[in-house]
Amino acid sequence: xxxxxxxxxxxxxxxxxxxxxxxxxxxxxxxxxxxxxxxxxxxxxxxxxxxxxxxxxxxxxxxxxxxxxxxxxxxxxxxxxxxxxxxxxxxxxxxxxxxxxxxxx
Amino acid sequence: xxxxxxxxxxxxxxxxxxxxxxxxxxxxxxxxxxxxxxxxxxxxxxxxxxxxxxxxxxxxxxxxxxxxxxxxxxxxxxxxxxxxxxxxxxxxxxxxxxxxxxxxxxxxxxxxxxxxxxxxxxxxxxxxxxxxxxxxxxxxxxx
Numbered sequence: 388x389x390x391x392x393x394x395x396x397x398x399x400x401x402x403x404x405x406x407x408x409x410x411x412x413x414x415x416x417x418x419x420x421x422x423x424x425x426x427x428x429x430x431x432x433x434x435x436x437x438x439x440x441x442x443x444x445x446x447x448x449x450x451x452x453x454x455x456x457x458x459x460x461x462x463x464x465x466x467x468x469x470x471x472x473x474x475x476x477x478x479x480x481x482x483x484x485x486x487x488x489x490x491x492x
Numbered sequence: 493x494x495x496x497x498x499x500x501x502x503x504x505x506x507x508x509x510x511x512x513x514x515x516x517x518x519x520x521x522x523x524x525x526x527x528x529x530x531x532x533x534x535x536x537x538x539x540x541x542x543x544x545x546x547x548x549x550x551x552x553x554x555x556x557x558x559x560x561x562x563x564x565x566x567x568x569x570x571x572x573x574x575x576x577x578x579x580x581x582x583x584x585x586x587x588x589x590x591x592x593x594x595x596x597x598x599x600x601x602x603x604x605x606x607x608x609x610x611x612x613x614x615x616x617x618x619x620x621x622x623x624x625x626x627x628x629x630x631x632x633x634x635x
Binding site: 408414417418421424425435437438439441451468469473483485486487490 | 555556558559560562563580581584588592601602604616617618619635
């Protein structure tokens with residue numbers, strides 16, 4: 388799968404939840420490449436903003452879209468990677484909020 | 493009739509062989525992870541520095557895949573600030589665990605990038621203003 392195809396698939400799935408991919412296309416493409424890289428490396432699409440444990444059971448909560456996405460978008464308008472954003476920020480190219488990872492170590 | 497039975501038999505056998513080959517070729521995630529671990533071997537000098545992060549340059553604990561880490565590196569490059577990047581995802585096993593534990597001593601959330609400035613200040617995430625302030629402070633002290 389190409390990064391572009393992954394973006395298309397992710398955008399469709401996100402739209403069903405009322406979310407959007409970030410307006411910065413190059414940022415999204417880089418994120419998609421990282422996701423595909425992680426899938427090749429670990430066997431699953433681990434969040435590129437977090438360190439994988441190389442174990443799907445341990446990383447089940449951080450397979451993209453991660454379990455924390457909804458709460459982060461609700462509170463900050465974007466997920467930890469600023470890959471998914473809320474409708475309010477869907478056209479904002481400069482929207483990269485600093486988000487503390489809510490995942491417990 | 494015998495010809496039809498023969499065709500069915502060989503056709504079925506060929507199908508079984510094809511399915512077996514496809515199943516063998518398909519790796520499970522855990523197998524991929526083990527393979528990935530075996531292939532990882534980060535820089536030893538950087539590992540040592542990561543475990544004892546004292547430098548006159550900012551030290552970035554980061555990931556090769558993280559967009560915020562990349563933005564931070566681009567910012568420092570644009571400002572012509574020399575820095576040291578330690579990519580945790582280039583390490584495996586105990587070294588990976590050691591480095592992650594070290595990051596958590598500075599940033600309990602263990603998020604990326606975690607930056608140790610030369611004056612010991614810790615900056616978490618891509619925070620342009622905090623970086624500028626910290627760099628100005630360090631420059632003022634060393635001028």
